[in-house]
Amino acid sequence: MIGRTYGVDLGTSVIKIYKKGKGIICNQKNIIALEKNSVLAIGDDAFAMYEKVPGNVRVTYPIKNGVIADIANMEKLFNALLKEISKGGKTRNAEYVIAIPMDITEVEKKAFIDLVDSSRARKVKTVAKPIAAAVGAGLDVCNAKGAMIVDIGASTTEIAIISLGGIVVSKLLPIGGDTFNDAIVAAVKRNYNLLIGKKTASKLKKVLGNITKVADNVYAISEEESSDMAESEESHLTSLSVYGRDVLTGLPQKIIVESSLVVDAMSEGLEVIMEGIKGILERTPPEISSDIIDSGIYIVGGSATIKGIDDLVREHTGLKVNVSENPENVVVNGIGTIIETHDLSKAVCKIVK
Template sequence: MLSKDIGIDLGTANVLIHVKGRGVVLDEPSVVAIESETKKVLAVGEEARRMVGRTPGNIIAIRPLREGVIADFDITEMMLKYFINKVGGKKWYNHPRVLICAPTNITSVEQKAIREAAERCGARDVYLQEEPKAAAIGAGMDIFQPSGNMVVDIGGGTTDVAVLSMGDIVTSSSIKIAGDKFDSAIMKYIKSKYKLLIGERTSENIKIQIATVFDDRNETMDIRGRDMVTGLPLTITIHSREIQEALAEPVSAIVAAAKSVLERTPPELAADIIDRGVILTGGGALLHGIDQLLAEELKVPVLIAEDPMSCVVRGTGIMLDNLDKVSKIKI
């Protein structure tokens, strides 16, 4: 059997894998549960995510990727090995070629860490590609024409903004503010306003169910946590407008990054973007009102890609079909 090419969206929140000829075969949270003393892996992916904030002292649920890069090398390697084996890696006689997506401004040390993790998982050749380029391709944009395309990819750890033309990035920006920072901003707000401690899972549920960054959502939600004054469990009701207030700071940083990229874009390409609009990808694109807010601030149309969370991995799939053309990106 010939080796199969694999595309990996190595995300802070989720890992998605595309196998050439089979499509997207895996979409799991980037979480590993280990026993603290023996370092034995107990669970990976969705099973481990369910343990976050709910484990006894001898078990730790770790997210080995932080802000778009590898924070814990050994755990990342274990996680990648597990996922590659899960999608059939053990059956391949030859080592596969692997294309991995990473944020635009990662350092050469961080690139080396990603490459080594993939090589130790059995990869024959490792290619690295910029996330916004893969996201734009996966969202159906034709970035190989001489015209401007702008993509804002809001992931779990980083937000990547890029203007692309002729198959490459013209101007870009990558900031370490995205879904995780939204969660921590909600936790911080509820802690300071209500003196209530909530966990990551609760914060994420609030973000998904009632959060907004524009003025047209009017919903409430009961949340439970630990009262910092009494130390006892407490239930409170929060409103969408409060979450809008909580998210104001991280969202304004994303708007500022998008503006800075537009300001550095050549005028002809900027004119194309007014016609074509900006495409939002990544899980953060699902945050209620983010498209309306960006459209108002940037003064250009803003559209959410179809199935924004899988745009990057779909883009890697298209690149895998043309891997020889993108071989210059091998690291």
């Protein structure tokens, strides 16, 4: 590929952009803040406003359940990010490679293509998201050895069997990190009559959503200080003191949330994912099944960081489980490898414009 080439991983929660020869140049929240039709903030700046804005300001995620639900605002956000990362340079007349989920409609696929084309792209190519994930996980996707990819994102889980550069079988489940956050919000409200924000729920998931082990520490945390907690401290906690609004009195209140409540809240969604994995394995051709027994299952995506997720998959399938380092960046790194490798790009990408 010659000229300026960008790879795009458009997630429900985060948008990542890779530039050929430069690496990842954008890793920001896929969110936009609007007042009427005027853009107030995008990306991480808009996320800082989430759940805190007055009634005349709307903060919204343009992608729902892995597909573009609000194309107009997604275009505003995407092109504003391109302008920001170009620092006065050109992003028009560039080549784009965008990862697209499987198991979605042709109309939904076209929305992804139209989005990057809105930047006046010279050429647009697509790659199946599970293929990009497999490349990012270090797999040789063009050989005959089959592999299983489980991409647990913010609002969806994509499960796929790949072989010879293509998708053998796949399934897109409407379950992801946001599902767990919503379940935690509901569980805290049900058990304590306390309404917490989704950011607080996400922190509870990250710190207390440990599927496999329990310890004995309690830590009081506010939303502002949560980002300052060291990873080493987090790994030993079984309780967090969190703040919210009492639904009966309307007053602020602090409670202690136990790990057991968080894990229980997540259990239903996790079970759906486990059943989805087993369902795909049952549909896998026998010869590829032997490959998966040998290589195991590869778990990627932002929610692959849930503590103990590998043990849970191993328990349900009896197979070896591989969790990539920095699993949230596996797809965009895979796109990067594809656009930096001419033969690989020819093998796995489809030119759509």
